[in-house]
Structures are given as structure tokens and as C-alpha cells.
Amino acid sequence: MAADPGTLLELREVSVAGAGGRPRLEAVSLRLARGEIVTLIGPNGAGKTTLVRVALGLEPPTAGSVWRRPGLRVGYQPQRLALDPRLPLPVRRFLALTGEVPADAARAALAEVGAAHLWDRPLHRLSGGELQRVGLARVLARRPELLVLDEPSQGIDLAGQETLFEVIRRTRDRTGCAVLMVSHDLHLVMAGTDRVLCLDRHVCCQGRPEAVSRDPAFGRLFGSAALALYSHHHDRCEHG
Numbered sequence: 361m362a363a364d365p366g367t368l369l370e371l372r373e374v375s376v377a378g379a380g381g382r383p384r385l386e387a388v389s390l391r392l393a394r395g396e397i398v399t400l401i402g403p404n405g406a407g408k409t410t411l412v413r414v415a416l417g418l419e420p421p422t423a424g425s426v427w428r429r430p431g432l433r434v435g436y437q438p439q440r441l442a443l444d445p446r447l448p449l450p451v452r453r454f455l456a457l458t459g460e461v462p463a464d465a466a467r468a469a470l471a472e473v474g475a476a477h478l479w480d481r482p483l484h485r486l487s488g489g490e491l492q493r494v495g496l497a498r499v500l501a502r503r504p505e506l507l508v509l510d511e512p513s514q515g516i517d518l519a520g521q522e523t524l525f526e527v528i529r530r531t532r533d534r535t536g537c538a539v540l541m542v543s544h545d546l547h548l549v550m551a552g553t554d555r556v557l558c559l560d561r562h563v564c565c566q567g568r569p570e571a572v573s574r575d576p577a578f579g580r581l582f583g584s585a586a587l588a589l590y591s592h593h594h595d596r597c598e599h600g
């Protein structure tokens with residue numbers, strides 16, 4: 361299906377039917393190439409997680425087609441880790457759970473996300489933000505060609521979020537992987553993404569962050585405050 365050899369993932373006109381006749385996704389197309397960082401934004405219930413799950417083959421579309429490069433190595437960090445919070449499992453064991461990751465790679469991945477000190481800590485003693493970092497380390501340790509992150513900055517403080525986005529960008533620069541991410545943090549998204557896809561069950565607008573932030577559809581979804589936040593910075597660049 362994909363003509364371009366750099367393409368890792370392509371969705372064409374994907375729809376998913378929802379309850380009461382209201383579609384969860386409607387004719388959404390998306391193409392992701394090697395080395396690209398694409399972020400899905402949109403209000404609660406816009407279908408961001410559904411789109412991610414369909415893209416990964418975890419849920420079938422009702423219409424349209426999904427293509428993934430055969431043999432593609434995917435690292436997926438879902439919105440919530442399915443873990444029993446009472447597990448007294450140390451982080452190092454959690455990172456090795458699938459058995460595919462050598463201890464050296466797991467330790468290096470933990471250091472990459474700024475959490476080397478958590479190596480021996482039991483999972484049930486981690487804060488929400490620490491758990492997010494450990495989850496990301498587990499995904500990174502497998503050296504994915506496509507990194508899929510559903511709200512990776514959830515529960516992380518502001519300084520931690522900037523570090524996290526920096527880690528994601530550095531990983532892309534170093535490995536050439538593609539990144540598909542869901543985020544509510546417009547400021548960081550606008551600063552750290554190649555392309556934004558603004559979703560409200562259908563694609564409202566998409567493109568480079570500067571262009572999307574000026575799109576009236578973006579303003580309607582996120583309000584004038586969000587628009588001002590970014591365009592202020594952008595205007596200064598244009599006129600400064």
C-alpha cells in the first residue's frame with residue numbers, strides 16, 4: 361500500500377463506529393515516516409486513544425485501511441500501565457519482564473529517562489510521574505522503530521515534562537525512530553513536534569505546529585487562550 365520506502369505506518373479513511381450511531385472515528389487518514397514526531401491533540405473523547413489502538417492493530421477499524429511496515433518494531437506505552445499496585449516488584453525486574461531486554465540495555469534506558477536511581481525501587485513505591493518514566497524506559501529499552509506514547513507526560517511536573525520531551529527528541533535524533541504521541545500539553549507539543557494532528561473524531565486540522573495553531577478549527581477546540589499562547593511567541597519571531 362505505501363509507495364514511499366520511508367513510510368512506517370499509513371491509515372487511510374479509517375472509521376470506527378461507536379455507540380448510538382455516533383462514530384468514534386470518522387474517515388481519518390494519517391501517514392508516519394521514519395524520524396517524524398507526530399502528536400495527536402484533541403478534547404476528551406476525541407478518539408485519540410482509539411486512533412492509536414487502531415494504528416497498532418489492537419482494534420479493527422469499521423471502515424478504511426491500516427498498513428504497517430511488515431516486521432515493524434513498535435514500542436507502545438499505553439495511557440495507563442495495567443499493573444497491580446500491590447506488586448512488590450522491583451523496577452529492574454519489571455524492565456526485564458518480557459525477557460527480551462538485557463540488563464545493560466534496561467539500565468541504560470532508565471538512565472536516559474533520568475530515573476537511574478529507581479533501579480531497585482519496588483513499583484508500588486513509585487509516584488505517578490516516576491511510574492511514567494519507568495514505563496517509557498521499558499519501551500525505549502527495546503529500541504523501537506516506532507515509539508507510540510499515549511499521554512507520556514501525565515502526572516509529571518513541569519520541569520519533568522520538559523526533560524521527558526527532550527528525551528523523546530533525543531531518542532528520535534539518535535535512533536531515527538518515528539514517534540506517535542498523544543498529548544494534552546499544547547505548549548510542549550507546539551515546541552517539540554514536527555507535525556500535529558488535531559482530532560475531534562474527524563481530523564479538524566493538521567500540519568506543522570505554527571500552521572495548526574493559526575487554524576480557526578484549533579482556536580474553536582482549544583479557545584483563544586491556547587491560540588494566544590503560541591501565536592504570541594510566533595508573532596515575535598515574525599516581527600522581531
Ligand SMILES: Nc1ncnc2c1ncn2[C@@H]1O[C@H](COP(=O)(O)OP(=O)(O)OP(=O)(O)O)[C@@H](O)[C@H]1O
Pocket residue numbers: 378379384402403404405406407408409410411
Ligand atoms: N472499547 C470501547 N468501546 C466503545 N467505545 C469506546 C471504547 N473505548 C472508548 N470508547 C469511546 O470512544 C470515544 C473516544 O474515546 P478515546 O479514549 O479514543 O478518546 P480520547 O481522545 O483518547 O480521550 P481522552 O483525552 O479523554 O483520553 C469516547 O466516547 C469513548 O467513550
